[in-house]
Amino acid sequence: MNAAFQAFCTSVQTDSHLWGWLLGGWLAYLLGLGLWIILQKREPAATLAWLISLAALPYVGFLIYYVFGPQRIRRQRLRRGRVRARMPSSPVADSADSRELARLSTATTRLPPSTATDVRLLIDGAATYDALLEAIAQAQEHVHLEYYIVEPDRTGAALRDALVERARAGVKVRLLLDAVGSARMSRRFLAPLLDAGGEIARFHPMRLPWRRPWLNLRSHRKIVIVDGRIAFTGGINITDAQDERLSAEAYRDLHLRLEGEVVGTLQLVFAEDWVYATGDRPPGLPVPLATPGPVQAQVLTSGPDSAWETIHRVQVAAIHAAKQRVWLATPYFVPGEAAMMALTSAALAGLDVRLLVPHRSDSRLVTFAARSYFDELLAAGVRIHEYGPRLLHTKALLVDDDIAVIGSANFDHRSFRLNFEVSVLFHDAGVAEALAELFQRDGHQSPRVRPDRRRSLWRHRLPEALARLLSPLL
Numbered sequence: 001m002n003a004a005f006q007a008f009c010t011s012v013q014t015d016s017h018l019w020g021w022l023l024g025g026w027l028a029y030l031l032g033l034g035l036w037i038i039l040q041k042r043e044p045a046a047t048l049a050w051l052i053s054l055a056a057l058p059y060v061g062f063l064i065y066y067v068f069g070p071q072r073i074r075r076q077r078l079r080r081g082r083v084r085a086r087m088p089s090s091p092v093a094d095s096a097d098s099r100e101l102a103r104l105s106t107a108t109t110r111l112p113p114s115t116a117t118d119v120r121l122l123i124d125g126a127a128t129y130d131a132l133l134e135a136i137a138q139a140q141e142h143v144h145l146e147y148y149i150v151e152p153d154r155t156g157a158a159l160r161d162a163l164v165e166r167a168r169a170g171v172k173v174r175l176l177l178d179a180v181g182s183a184r185m186s187r188r189f190l191a192p193l194l195d196a197g198g199e200i201a202r203f204h205p206m207r208l209p210w211r212r213p214w215l216n217l218r219s220h221r222k223i224v225i226v227d228g229r230i231a232f233t234g235g236i237n238i239t240d241a242q243d244e245r246l247s248a249e250a251y252r253d254l255h256l257r258l259e260g261e262v263v264g265t266l267q268l269v270f271a272e273d274w275v276y277a278t279g280d281r282p283p284g285l286p287v288p289l290a291t292p293g294p295v296q297a298q299v300l301t302s303g304p305d306s307a308w309e310t311i312h313r314v315q316v317a318a319i320h321a322a323k324q325r326v327w328l329a330t331p332y333f334v335p336g337e338a339a340m341m342a343l344t345s346a347a348l349a350g351l352d353v354r355l356l357v358p359h360r361s362d363s364r365l366v367t368f369a370a371r372s373y374f375d376e377l378l379a380a381g382v383r384i385h386e387y388g389p390r391l392l393h394t395k396a397l398l399v400d401d402d403i404a405v406i407g408s409a410n411f412d413h414r415s416f417r418l419n420f421e422v423s424v425l426f427h428d429a430g431v432a433e434a435l436a437e438l439f440q441r442d443g444h445q446s447p448r449v450r451p452d453r454r455r456s457l458w459r460h461r462l463p464e465a466l467a468r469l470l471s472p473l474l
Helices: 001-038 043-056 059-067 080-085 096-109 123-139 154-168 188-196 261-278 310-321 337-347 364-371 374-380 413-418 429-443 455-474
Strands: 115-116 118-123 143-149 172-178 200-202 222-225 230-234 254-259 293-301 323-331 352-358 383-385 396-399 402-409 420-427
Touching: 043 080, 096 293, 096 310, 096 374, 096 402, 096 420, 115 261, 115 383, 118 123, 118 154, 118 200, 118 429, 123 154, 123 222, 123 230, 123 254, 123 383, 143 154, 143 261, 154 188, 172 188, 172 261, 172 383, 200 254, 200 261, 200 413, 222 261, 230 402, 254 261, 293 310, 310 337, 310 402, 310 413, 323 337, 323 402, 323 429, 337 352, 337 374, 352 429, 364 455, 396 429
Parallel strands: 143 172, 172 200, 323 352, 352 383
Antiparallel strands: 115 293, 118 254, 143 222, 222 230, 230 254, 293 420, 323 396, 396 402, 402 420
């Protein structure tokens, strides 16, 4: 009996020492990780969300935060400030609001205001792909492409084959793919383009453990430049999932076809990303057109290489400047405090504020997070519509009758802070009118969210509240 009791006491003492060491190690882990996260100077909500989440994952939290946590990177291979500062600036509209937005955009991106001679809104994938392939077929000098997603399906094969044909004709083809979004693009699928002389690069490839992985920092941009004359940008990737001729569930989306000075600015954005991804000297940058066009268009860029969150900042400023209406369409709605303040303030001031989001999303967590903001928006007078026929993927903001923002950026933390995004700010009544017509057409197919809708605790309110807690991490 005494021997058994002594063995038990020894076991307890050993376990106590073990638990003491584990507790001490856990506290040291929390201290080290906490200091690392705090020094990143995130928003308080995001900092607390990371601390709480990783506190429950002793030791492996360092690896998780190492891969997913960092938000800022330095891009030193191209001195962007000097190149951008030399670009010519076009006059801005006479209104004080337009001048203020132009100054804000230039101050945060160093990209000056420009113009377009032609702007076409391309609705959905079929129209976009037809216009894109037509422009590529006419290329004589170069085709530069940057995409988040290119899939090895029928749509991807059609694009590849068009590029192969031009490359064989002596046209310089450069294709920049995000390493995560286009992970399914194999070397075998791309071999015909490489054999024809095309150049292909991956944005932020995953190279553990030798290089620090930027797994959470993706290029969400969609840019195509043809001969420095025609540009495409917006929200549509290269995939069968966005072609309504191939899929009844194809996304509802919006893209732009542009001509004029603004093409030169988008060319520079592509060149910066190409140099960053490859280390090669930048492709030849075209001289912007000498004759300004009638449409004022300014390229907005944002990403983890800038602390200014330009697209977020400009959209919030535009909402605050609104006098009549604010119409916003986005597939992912996870706003920060500044954006919520702007939207609710505009609605409380009596403006026509509308939010168009998908009824169903490809992420239930994001859907729950978005709906967690609905009560506050509805109470302020915001009209919320959920687009029902297909998954809404449009990313656009319309302010009054002359300001529009169209591009790749969602209205969420990821697009504002983590992804490399590109949008175009228009000061033009014609573009605004065309965008308003699209809003109205889609609004007719989007039931309005009512304040008195039925919402159960377990199926709606609790999941929404939990998703909102995690929203800084989405």
